[in-house]
Amino acid sequence: MPKFGFIERQTKDFINIDPLQTGGKLSEEAKKALVEWGDGYSVCDFCTGRLEEIKTPPIYDFVHETLPEFLGCEVARITNGAREAKFAVMHALARPDAWVVLDGNAHYTSYVAAERAGLNVAEVPNTGHPGFRIEPDRYAEVIEETKKKGDVVLAVLTYPDGNYGNLPDAKRIAKICHEYDVPLLLNCAYAVGRMPVKMKEIGADFIVGSGHKSMASAGPIGVLGMREDYSSALLRKSAKYKKKEIEFLGCTARGVTIMTLIASFPHVVERVKQWDKEVEKARWFSAKMEELEIVQLGDKPHNHDLMFFESQKLYEISKKAKKGRYFLYKELKKRKIHGIKPGLTKHFKLSTYMVPKEQLEIVIRAFEEIIDRYS
Ligand SMILES: Cc1ncc(COP(=O)(O)O)c(C=O)c1O
Known part of the structure:
Protein backbone atom coordinates (compact mmCIF):
# COMPACT_ATOMS: atom_id res chain seq x y z
CA MET A 1 0.00 0.00 0.00
CA PRO A 2 1.68 3.28 -1.04
CA LYS A 3 1.92 6.05 1.53
CA PHE A 4 -0.17 9.09 0.70
CA GLY A 5 0.11 12.56 2.17
CA PHE A 6 2.75 15.08 1.12
CA ILE A 7 4.83 13.68 -1.72
CA GLU A 8 8.10 15.22 -2.73
CA ARG A 9 8.74 15.82 -6.42
CA GLN A 10 11.72 13.81 -7.67
CA THR A 11 12.82 16.30 -10.31
CA LYS A 12 12.47 19.42 -8.15
CA ASP A 13 16.15 20.42 -8.23
CA PHE A 14 16.91 19.18 -11.73
CA ILE A 15 17.82 21.24 -14.78
CA ASN A 16 14.50 21.16 -16.61
CA ILE A 17 14.41 21.18 -20.42
CA ASP A 18 10.99 19.54 -20.79
CA PRO A 19 9.03 21.53 -23.41
CA LEU A 20 5.85 20.90 -21.44
CA GLN A 21 7.32 22.45 -18.32
CA THR A 22 9.77 25.28 -18.98
CA GLY A 23 7.11 27.96 -19.57
CA GLY A 24 4.90 26.84 -16.70
CA LYS A 25 7.35 27.37 -13.86
CA LEU A 26 5.71 29.57 -11.27
CA ARG A 271 9.40 38.11 -19.98
CA VAL A 272 7.65 38.38 -23.34
CA LYS A 273 9.76 41.52 -23.92
CA GLN A 274 12.88 39.34 -23.58
CA TRP A 275 11.82 36.99 -26.38
CA ASP A 276 14.64 37.99 -28.76
CA LYS A 277 17.15 36.86 -26.15
CA GLU A 278 15.38 33.52 -25.81
CA VAL A 279 15.54 32.98 -29.58
CA GLU A 280 19.22 33.91 -29.62
CA LYS A 281 19.88 31.41 -26.79
CA ALA A 282 17.93 28.67 -28.60
CA ARG A 283 19.99 29.23 -31.77
CA TRP A 284 23.22 29.12 -29.79
CA PHE A 285 22.11 25.84 -28.18
CA SER A 286 21.13 24.37 -31.53
CA ALA A 287 24.55 25.23 -32.99
CA LYS A 288 26.32 23.61 -30.02
CA MET A 289 24.25 20.43 -30.40
CA GLU A 290 25.05 20.32 -34.11
CA GLU A 291 28.77 20.41 -33.26
CA LEU A 292 28.05 17.04 -31.61
CA GLU A 293 26.29 15.86 -34.80
CA ILE A 294 22.91 16.12 -33.09
CA VAL A 295 20.93 17.76 -35.85
CA GLN A 296 18.12 20.23 -35.27
CA LEU A 297 15.13 19.70 -37.56
CA GLY A 298 12.34 22.16 -38.33
CA ASP A 299 12.76 25.89 -39.07
CA LYS A 300 16.39 26.92 -39.51
CA PRO A 301 17.56 29.30 -38.22
CA HIS A 302 15.12 28.47 -35.48
CA ASN A 303 12.68 31.03 -34.11
CA HIS A 304 11.50 29.34 -30.92
CA ASP A 305 12.85 27.68 -27.78
CA LEU A 306 11.17 24.36 -28.57
CA MET A 307 13.48 22.31 -30.74
CA PHE A 308 13.46 18.84 -32.24
CA PHE A 309 16.73 16.95 -32.68
CA GLU A 310 17.84 13.92 -34.64
CA SER A 311 20.88 11.87 -33.65
CA GLN A 312 22.01 8.85 -35.61
CA LYS A 313 24.94 8.50 -33.22
CA LEU A 314 22.84 8.19 -30.04
CA TYR A 315 20.58 5.78 -31.88
CA GLU A 316 23.53 3.55 -32.85
CA ILE A 317 24.73 3.61 -29.23
CA SER A 318 21.27 2.59 -27.99
CA LYS A 319 21.48 -0.60 -30.07
CA LYS A 320 24.56 -1.73 -28.15
CA ALA A 321 24.30 -0.07 -24.71
CA LYS A 322 23.59 -2.25 -21.67
CA LYS A 323 20.53 -0.22 -20.76
CA GLY A 324 19.42 -0.24 -24.40
CA ARG A 325 17.40 2.71 -25.54
CA TYR A 326 17.03 3.94 -21.96
CA PHE A 327 20.73 4.72 -21.64
CA LEU A 328 20.34 8.38 -22.58
CA TYR A 329 17.52 9.01 -20.11
CA LYS A 330 19.46 7.28 -17.34
CA GLU A 331 22.68 9.15 -18.05
CA LEU A 332 20.85 12.49 -18.06
CA LYS A 333 19.00 11.60 -14.87
CA LYS A 334 22.31 10.78 -13.18
CA ARG A 335 23.37 14.34 -14.05
CA LYS A 336 20.09 15.78 -12.74
CA ILE A 337 18.81 16.78 -16.18
CA HIS A 338 15.10 16.28 -16.76
CA GLY A 339 12.99 16.60 -19.87
CA ILE A 340 13.92 14.10 -22.56
CA LYS A 341 11.47 11.25 -22.57
CA PRO A 342 12.70 7.83 -21.41
CA GLY A 343 13.60 5.56 -24.33
CA LEU A 344 14.17 8.28 -26.92
CA THR A 345 17.57 8.54 -28.60
CA LYS A 346 17.19 9.10 -32.34
CA HIS A 347 14.56 11.83 -32.12
CA PHE A 348 13.75 14.00 -29.15
CA LYS A 349 12.54 17.48 -28.39
CA LEU A 350 13.51 19.90 -25.68
CA SER A 351 13.06 23.52 -24.67
CA THR A 352 15.61 26.11 -23.62
CA TYR A 353 12.98 28.59 -22.42
CA MET A 354 14.11 30.56 -19.34
CA VAL A 355 16.84 27.98 -18.73
CA PRO A 356 19.99 29.89 -17.76
CA LYS A 357 22.87 29.59 -20.23
CA GLU A 358 25.11 28.07 -17.53
CA GLN A 359 22.60 25.24 -17.14
CA LEU A 360 22.40 24.75 -20.90
CA GLU A 361 26.20 24.51 -20.97
CA ILE A 362 25.91 21.66 -18.45
CA VAL A 363 23.36 19.96 -20.75
CA ILE A 364 25.67 20.27 -23.76
CA ARG A 365 28.62 18.94 -21.75
CA ALA A 366 26.44 16.03 -20.63
CA PHE A 367 25.65 15.07 -24.24
CA GLU A 368 29.33 15.36 -25.11
CA GLU A 369 30.41 13.13 -22.21
CA ILE A 370 27.69 10.56 -22.90
CA ILE A 371 28.65 10.29 -26.56
CA ASP A 372 32.37 10.00 -25.67
CA ARG A 373 31.72 7.42 -23.01
CA TYR A 374 29.70 5.09 -25.25
CA SER A 375 31.54 5.59 -28.56
C1 LIG B 1 0.74 22.56 -29.28
C2 LIG B 1 -0.09 22.20 -28.09
N1 LIG B 1 -1.35 22.60 -28.01
C3 LIG B 1 -2.14 22.30 -26.95
C4 LIG B 1 -1.67 21.56 -25.91
C5 LIG B 1 -2.59 21.24 -24.78
O1 LIG B 1 -2.54 22.24 -23.82
P1 LIG B 1 -3.48 22.16 -22.55
O2 LIG B 1 -2.82 21.22 -21.60
O3 LIG B 1 -3.53 23.56 -22.03
O4 LIG B 1 -4.81 21.67 -22.99
C6 LIG B 1 -0.39 21.10 -25.95
C7 LIG B 1 0.10 20.28 -24.85
O5 LIG B 1 1.14 19.62 -24.92
C8 LIG B 1 0.44 21.42 -27.08
O6 LIG B 1 1.70 20.99 -27.15
Whole structure:
Protein backbone atom coordinates (compact mmCIF):
# COMPACT_ATOMS: atom_id res chain seq x y z
CA MET A 1 0.00 0.00 0.00
CA PRO A 2 1.68 3.28 -1.04
CA LYS A 3 1.92 6.05 1.53
CA PHE A 4 -0.17 9.09 0.70
CA GLY A 5 0.11 12.56 2.17
CA PHE A 6 2.75 15.08 1.12
CA ILE A 7 4.83 13.68 -1.72
CA GLU A 8 8.10 15.22 -2.73
CA ARG A 9 8.74 15.82 -6.42
CA GLN A 10 11.72 13.81 -7.67
CA THR A 11 12.82 16.30 -10.31
CA LYS A 12 12.47 19.42 -8.15
CA ASP A 13 16.15 20.42 -8.23
CA PHE A 14 16.91 19.18 -11.73
CA ILE A 15 17.82 21.24 -14.78
CA ASN A 16 14.50 21.16 -16.61
CA ILE A 17 14.41 21.18 -20.42
CA ASP A 18 10.99 19.54 -20.79
CA PRO A 19 9.03 21.53 -23.41
CA LEU A 20 5.85 20.90 -21.44
CA GLN A 21 7.32 22.45 -18.32
CA THR A 22 9.77 25.28 -18.98
CA GLY A 23 7.11 27.96 -19.57
CA GLY A 24 4.90 26.84 -16.70
CA LYS A 25 7.35 27.37 -13.86
CA LEU A 26 5.71 29.57 -11.27
CA SER A 27 6.83 33.12 -10.56
CA GLU A 28 7.49 33.98 -6.91
CA GLU A 29 4.14 35.84 -6.82
CA ALA A 30 2.32 32.77 -8.15
CA LYS A 31 3.92 30.59 -5.49
CA LYS A 32 2.47 32.91 -2.85
CA ALA A 33 -0.92 32.93 -4.58
CA LEU A 34 -0.93 29.14 -4.57
CA VAL A 35 -1.00 29.09 -0.79
CA GLU A 36 -3.23 32.17 -0.36
CA TRP A 37 -5.91 30.90 -2.75
CA GLY A 38 -5.42 27.16 -2.45
CA ASP A 39 -8.74 26.42 -0.73
CA GLY A 40 -11.27 24.93 -3.17
CA TYR A 41 -13.62 27.62 -4.46
CA SER A 42 -11.59 30.41 -2.82
CA VAL A 43 -12.24 32.92 -5.62
CA CYS A 44 -15.98 32.68 -5.10
CA ASP A 45 -16.08 34.69 -1.84
CA PHE A 46 -17.88 37.54 -3.60
CA CYS A 47 -19.29 35.79 -6.67
CA THR A 48 -22.20 37.42 -8.43
CA GLY A 49 -23.05 34.61 -10.79
CA ARG A 50 -20.13 33.80 -13.07
CA LEU A 51 -16.33 33.58 -12.91
CA GLU A 52 -15.59 36.47 -15.29
CA GLU A 53 -17.94 38.75 -13.35
CA ILE A 54 -16.07 38.45 -10.04
CA LYS A 55 -14.75 41.87 -9.04
CA THR A 56 -13.01 40.81 -5.80
CA PRO A 57 -10.45 39.42 -6.58
CA PRO A 58 -10.27 41.42 -9.85
CA ILE A 59 -11.05 38.60 -12.29
CA TYR A 60 -13.53 40.88 -14.10
CA ASP A 61 -10.83 43.44 -14.95
CA PHE A 62 -8.39 40.73 -15.93
CA VAL A 63 -10.76 39.00 -18.33
CA HIS A 64 -12.49 42.07 -19.77
CA GLU A 65 -9.58 44.49 -20.03
CA THR A 66 -6.13 43.05 -19.45
CA LEU A 67 -6.46 39.78 -21.32
CA PRO A 68 -8.07 41.17 -24.52
CA GLU A 69 -5.29 43.74 -24.74
CA PHE A 70 -2.61 41.12 -24.14
CA LEU A 71 -4.04 38.69 -26.70
CA GLY A 72 -4.95 41.41 -29.21
CA CYS A 73 -8.57 40.34 -29.34
CA GLU A 74 -11.97 41.84 -28.59
CA VAL A 75 -13.43 39.29 -26.20
CA ALA A 76 -11.60 36.88 -23.88
CA ARG A 77 -12.50 33.97 -21.66
CA ILE A 78 -10.71 31.69 -19.21
CA THR A 79 -10.85 27.97 -19.91
CA ASN A 80 -9.49 24.89 -18.19
CA GLY A 81 -6.73 24.54 -20.78
CA ALA A 82 -5.87 25.10 -24.42
CA ARG A 83 -7.76 21.96 -25.39
CA GLU A 84 -10.94 23.10 -23.66
CA ALA A 85 -10.68 26.43 -25.50
CA LYS A 86 -10.33 24.67 -28.86
CA PHE A 87 -13.19 22.37 -28.02
CA ALA A 88 -15.46 25.28 -27.02
CA VAL A 89 -14.84 26.98 -30.37
CA MET A 90 -15.29 23.80 -32.40
CA HIS A 91 -18.42 22.83 -30.52
CA ALA A 92 -19.97 26.26 -30.94
CA LEU A 93 -19.27 26.35 -34.68
CA ALA A 94 -20.00 22.68 -35.44
CA ARG A 95 -22.75 21.66 -37.81
CA PRO A 96 -23.75 18.16 -38.88
CA ASP A 97 -21.22 16.63 -41.33
CA ALA A 98 -19.04 19.74 -41.22
CA TRP A 99 -15.23 19.85 -41.35
CA VAL A 100 -12.32 21.46 -39.58
CA VAL A 101 -9.00 21.94 -41.39
CA LEU A 102 -5.95 21.33 -39.18
CA ASP A 103 -2.27 21.86 -39.94
CA GLY A 104 -0.32 18.62 -40.25
CA ASN A 105 1.69 19.53 -37.13
CA ALA A 106 -1.42 19.94 -34.97
CA HIS A 107 -1.38 18.67 -31.40
CA TYR A 108 -3.41 15.57 -30.58
CA THR A 109 -5.78 17.70 -28.50
CA SER A 110 -6.91 19.52 -31.67
CA TYR A 111 -7.92 16.18 -33.18
CA VAL A 112 -9.63 14.96 -30.04
CA ALA A 113 -11.49 18.26 -29.63
CA ALA A 114 -12.71 17.98 -33.22
CA GLU A 115 -13.84 14.38 -32.66
CA ARG A 116 -15.68 15.36 -29.51
CA ALA A 117 -17.37 18.23 -31.34
CA GLY A 118 -18.47 15.81 -34.09
CA LEU A 119 -16.36 17.45 -36.81
CA ASN A 120 -14.57 15.70 -39.65
CA VAL A 121 -10.87 16.53 -39.92
CA ALA A 122 -8.91 17.45 -43.04
CA GLU A 123 -5.16 17.94 -42.76
CA VAL A 124 -2.78 20.40 -44.37
CA PRO A 125 0.37 18.26 -44.75
CA ASN A 126 3.79 19.48 -43.68
CA THR A 127 6.77 19.43 -46.04
CA GLY A 128 8.33 16.38 -44.34
CA HIS A 129 11.93 15.82 -43.24
CA PRO A 130 13.92 17.92 -42.40
CA GLY A 131 11.87 21.15 -42.25
CA PHE A 132 8.36 19.82 -41.48
CA ARG A 133 7.08 23.24 -42.51
CA ILE A 134 3.47 24.22 -43.09
CA GLU A 135 3.22 26.11 -46.35
CA PRO A 136 0.38 28.64 -46.45
CA ASP A 137 -0.77 27.84 -49.98
CA ARG A 138 -1.53 24.28 -48.97
CA TYR A 139 -4.36 25.69 -46.83
CA ALA A 140 -6.02 26.93 -50.03
CA GLU A 141 -5.71 23.51 -51.67
CA VAL A 142 -7.04 21.61 -48.67
CA ILE A 143 -9.92 24.02 -47.99
CA GLU A 144 -10.93 23.90 -51.66
CA GLU A 145 -10.88 20.08 -51.72
CA THR A 146 -12.69 19.81 -48.39
CA LYS A 147 -15.43 22.24 -49.42
CA LYS A 148 -16.43 19.71 -52.07
CA LYS A 149 -17.25 17.29 -49.25
CA GLY A 150 -19.08 19.64 -46.86
CA ASP A 151 -18.97 22.88 -44.87
CA VAL A 152 -15.60 23.94 -43.52
CA VAL A 153 -16.48 25.70 -40.27
CA LEU A 154 -12.98 26.34 -38.93
CA ALA A 155 -9.28 26.16 -39.73
CA VAL A 156 -6.61 25.71 -37.06
CA LEU A 157 -2.94 26.66 -37.14
CA THR A 158 -0.62 25.43 -34.40
CA TYR A 159 1.64 28.43 -33.78
CA PRO A 160 4.20 27.14 -33.07
CA ASP A 161 3.63 23.41 -33.23
CA GLY A 162 4.58 21.27 -30.26
CA ASN A 163 7.03 19.00 -32.07
CA TYR A 164 9.36 21.14 -34.15
CA GLY A 165 8.62 24.59 -32.73
CA ASN A 166 7.97 25.87 -36.25
CA LEU A 167 6.33 29.25 -36.76
CA PRO A 168 4.55 29.28 -40.13
CA ASP A 169 3.46 32.45 -41.94
CA ALA A 170 0.28 32.86 -39.89
CA LYS A 171 -0.72 36.19 -41.47
CA ARG A 172 -0.75 34.66 -44.91
CA ILE A 173 -2.68 31.62 -43.69
CA ALA A 174 -5.31 33.89 -42.07
CA LYS A 175 -5.68 35.76 -45.36
CA ILE A 176 -6.12 32.54 -47.33
CA CYS A 177 -8.70 31.16 -44.89
CA HIS A 178 -10.69 34.38 -45.12
CA GLU A 179 -10.68 34.23 -48.91
CA TYR A 180 -12.70 31.03 -48.41
CA ASP A 181 -14.80 32.52 -45.58
CA VAL A 182 -13.28 30.14 -43.07
CA PRO A 183 -12.39 31.51 -39.61
CA LEU A 184 -8.90 30.74 -38.31
CA LEU A 185 -8.03 29.64 -34.79
CA LEU A 186 -4.42 30.03 -33.68
CA ASN A 187 -3.33 27.44 -31.19
CA CYS A 188 -0.71 29.45 -29.33
CA ALA A 189 -0.17 27.08 -26.39
CA TYR A 190 3.58 27.56 -26.92
CA ALA A 191 3.38 31.25 -27.84
CA VAL A 192 1.03 33.21 -25.53
CA GLY A 193 3.09 34.09 -22.45
CA ARG A 194 6.44 33.35 -24.10
CA MET A 195 6.66 35.51 -27.22
CA PRO A 196 4.84 38.57 -28.56
CA VAL A 197 1.71 37.44 -30.39
CA LYS A 198 -1.51 39.35 -31.08
CA MET A 199 -4.52 37.81 -32.74
CA LYS A 200 -5.49 41.00 -34.59
CA GLU A 201 -2.03 41.65 -36.00
CA ILE A 202 -2.07 38.19 -37.51
CA GLY A 203 -5.66 38.62 -38.67
CA ALA A 204 -7.00 35.46 -37.01
CA ASP A 205 -10.46 35.02 -35.48
CA PHE A 206 -9.59 33.02 -32.36
CA ILE A 207 -6.48 32.67 -30.23
CA VAL A 208 -5.83 30.03 -27.62
CA GLY A 209 -3.18 29.91 -24.90
CA SER A 210 -2.23 27.55 -22.10
CA GLY A 211 -1.54 28.97 -18.63
CA HIS A 212 0.31 25.95 -17.28
CA LYS A 213 2.36 25.61 -20.44
CA SER A 214 3.42 29.16 -21.16
CA MET A 215 2.06 31.64 -18.63
CA ALA A 216 3.91 30.67 -15.44
CA SER A 217 0.73 29.34 -13.92
CA ALA A 218 -0.42 26.29 -12.01
CA GLY A 219 -2.74 24.24 -14.14
CA PRO A 220 -4.89 23.31 -15.73
CA ILE A 221 -5.89 26.67 -17.14
CA GLY A 222 -6.16 28.22 -20.60
CA VAL A 223 -7.14 31.46 -22.27
CA LEU A 224 -9.33 32.07 -25.29
CA GLY A 225 -9.56 35.25 -27.32
CA MET A 226 -12.00 35.92 -30.13
CA ARG A 227 -13.40 38.51 -32.46
CA GLU A 228 -16.57 40.17 -31.25
CA ASP A 229 -18.54 38.72 -34.22
CA TYR A 230 -18.11 35.25 -32.78
CA SER A 231 -19.17 36.11 -29.25
CA SER A 232 -22.86 35.41 -29.85
CA ALA A 233 -22.03 31.84 -30.94
CA LEU A 234 -19.41 31.25 -28.26
CA LEU A 235 -20.99 33.01 -25.29
CA ARG A 236 -24.49 31.63 -25.68
CA LYS A 237 -26.28 31.57 -22.31
CA SER A 238 -28.35 28.84 -20.69
CA ALA A 239 -32.11 29.20 -21.06
CA LYS A 240 -32.65 28.23 -17.46
CA TYR A 241 -29.60 29.81 -15.80
CA LYS A 242 -29.45 33.19 -17.48
CA LYS A 243 -25.93 34.14 -16.37
CA LYS A 244 -24.25 30.87 -17.27
CA GLU A 245 -22.45 30.44 -20.58
CA ILE A 246 -23.11 27.04 -22.07
CA GLU A 247 -19.80 26.40 -23.85
CA PHE A 248 -17.95 27.01 -20.58
CA LEU A 249 -20.38 24.99 -18.46
CA GLY A 250 -21.12 28.07 -16.37
CA CYS A 251 -17.68 28.62 -14.87
CA THR A 252 -14.25 27.25 -15.79
CA ALA A 253 -11.13 27.79 -13.64
CA ARG A 254 -13.02 28.45 -10.41
CA GLY A 255 -10.13 28.27 -7.94
CA VAL A 256 -6.42 28.69 -7.41
CA THR A 257 -5.33 28.34 -11.05
CA ILE A 258 -6.82 31.68 -12.11
CA MET A 259 -5.10 33.33 -9.15
CA THR A 260 -1.69 31.95 -10.11
CA LEU A 261 -2.30 33.10 -13.70
CA ILE A 262 -3.14 36.60 -12.47
CA ALA A 263 -0.26 36.64 -9.97
CA SER A 264 2.26 35.76 -12.70
CA PHE A 265 0.82 38.13 -15.27
CA PRO A 266 3.18 41.12 -14.67
CA HIS A 267 6.14 38.71 -14.78
CA VAL A 268 4.80 37.20 -18.01
CA VAL A 269 4.39 40.63 -19.62
CA GLU A 270 8.01 41.43 -18.79
CA ARG A 271 9.40 38.11 -19.98
CA VAL A 272 7.65 38.38 -23.34
CA LYS A 273 9.76 41.52 -23.92
CA GLN A 274 12.88 39.34 -23.58
CA TRP A 275 11.82 36.99 -26.38
CA ASP A 276 14.64 37.99 -28.76
CA LYS A 277 17.15 36.86 -26.15
CA GLU A 278 15.38 33.52 -25.81
CA VAL A 279 15.54 32.98 -29.58
CA GLU A 280 19.22 33.91 -29.62
CA LYS A 281 19.88 31.41 -26.79
CA ALA A 282 17.93 28.67 -28.60
CA ARG A 283 19.99 29.23 -31.77
CA TRP A 284 23.22 29.12 -29.79
CA PHE A 285 22.11 25.84 -28.18
CA SER A 286 21.13 24.37 -31.53
CA ALA A 287 24.55 25.23 -32.99
CA LYS A 288 26.32 23.61 -30.02
CA MET A 289 24.25 20.43 -30.40
CA GLU A 290 25.05 20.32 -34.11
CA GLU A 291 28.77 20.41 -33.26
CA LEU A 292 28.05 17.04 -31.61
CA GLU A 293 26.29 15.86 -34.80
CA ILE A 294 22.91 16.12 -33.09
CA VAL A 295 20.93 17.76 -35.85
CA GLN A 296 18.12 20.23 -35.27
CA LEU A 297 15.13 19.70 -37.56
CA GLY A 298 12.34 22.16 -38.33
CA ASP A 299 12.76 25.89 -39.07
CA LYS A 300 16.39 26.92 -39.51
CA PRO A 301 17.56 29.30 -38.22
CA HIS A 302 15.12 28.47 -35.48
CA ASN A 303 12.68 31.03 -34.11
CA HIS A 304 11.50 29.34 -30.92
CA ASP A 305 12.85 27.68 -27.78
CA LEU A 306 11.17 24.36 -28.57
CA MET A 307 13.48 22.31 -30.74
CA PHE A 308 13.46 18.84 -32.24
CA PHE A 309 16.73 16.95 -32.68
CA GLU A 310 17.84 13.92 -34.64
CA SER A 311 20.88 11.87 -33.65
CA GLN A 312 22.01 8.85 -35.61
CA LYS A 313 24.94 8.50 -33.22
CA LEU A 314 22.84 8.19 -30.04
CA TYR A 315 20.58 5.78 -31.88
CA GLU A 316 23.53 3.55 -32.85
CA ILE A 317 24.73 3.61 -29.23
CA SER A 318 21.27 2.59 -27.99
CA LYS A 319 21.48 -0.60 -30.07
CA LYS A 320 24.56 -1.73 -28.15
CA ALA A 321 24.30 -0.07 -24.71
CA LYS A 322 23.59 -2.25 -21.67
CA LYS A 323 20.53 -0.22 -20.76
CA GLY A 324 19.42 -0.24 -24.40
CA ARG A 325 17.40 2.71 -25.54
CA TYR A 326 17.03 3.94 -21.96
CA PHE A 327 20.73 4.72 -21.64
CA LEU A 328 20.34 8.38 -22.58
CA TYR A 329 17.52 9.01 -20.11
CA LYS A 330 19.46 7.28 -17.34
CA GLU A 331 22.68 9.15 -18.05
CA LEU A 332 20.85 12.49 -18.06
CA LYS A 333 19.00 11.60 -14.87
CA LYS A 334 22.31 10.78 -13.18
CA ARG A 335 23.37 14.34 -14.05
CA LYS A 336 20.09 15.78 -12.74
CA ILE A 337 18.81 16.78 -16.18
CA HIS A 338 15.10 16.28 -16.76
CA GLY A 339 12.99 16.60 -19.87
CA ILE A 340 13.92 14.10 -22.56
CA LYS A 341 11.47 11.25 -22.57
CA PRO A 342 12.70 7.83 -21.41
CA GLY A 343 13.60 5.56 -24.33
CA LEU A 344 14.17 8.28 -26.92
CA THR A 345 17.57 8.54 -28.60
CA LYS A 346 17.19 9.10 -32.34
CA HIS A 347 14.56 11.83 -32.12
CA PHE A 348 13.75 14.00 -29.15
CA LYS A 349 12.54 17.48 -28.39
CA LEU A 350 13.51 19.90 -25.68
CA SER A 351 13.06 23.52 -24.67
CA THR A 352 15.61 26.11 -23.62
CA TYR A 353 12.98 28.59 -22.42
CA MET A 354 14.11 30.56 -19.34
CA VAL A 355 16.84 27.98 -18.73
CA PRO A 356 19.99 29.89 -17.76
CA LYS A 357 22.87 29.59 -20.23
CA GLU A 358 25.11 28.07 -17.53
CA GLN A 359 22.60 25.24 -17.14
CA LEU A 360 22.40 24.75 -20.90
CA GLU A 361 26.20 24.51 -20.97
CA ILE A 362 25.91 21.66 -18.45
CA VAL A 363 23.36 19.96 -20.75
CA ILE A 364 25.67 20.27 -23.76
CA ARG A 365 28.62 18.94 -21.75
CA ALA A 366 26.44 16.03 -20.63
CA PHE A 367 25.65 15.07 -24.24
CA GLU A 368 29.33 15.36 -25.11
CA GLU A 369 30.41 13.13 -22.21
CA ILE A 370 27.69 10.56 -22.90
CA ILE A 371 28.65 10.29 -26.56
CA ASP A 372 32.37 10.00 -25.67
CA ARG A 373 31.72 7.42 -23.01
CA TYR A 374 29.70 5.09 -25.25
CA SER A 375 31.54 5.59 -28.56
C1 LIG B 1 0.74 22.56 -29.28
C2 LIG B 1 -0.09 22.20 -28.09
N1 LIG B 1 -1.35 22.60 -28.01
C3 LIG B 1 -2.14 22.30 -26.95
C4 LIG B 1 -1.67 21.56 -25.91
C5 LIG B 1 -2.59 21.24 -24.78
O1 LIG B 1 -2.54 22.24 -23.82
P1 LIG B 1 -3.48 22.16 -22.55
O2 LIG B 1 -2.82 21.22 -21.60
O3 LIG B 1 -3.53 23.56 -22.03
O4 LIG B 1 -4.81 21.67 -22.99
C6 LIG B 1 -0.39 21.10 -25.95
C7 LIG B 1 0.10 20.28 -24.85
O5 LIG B 1 1.14 19.62 -24.92
C8 LIG B 1 0.44 21.42 -27.08
O6 LIG B 1 1.70 20.99 -27.15
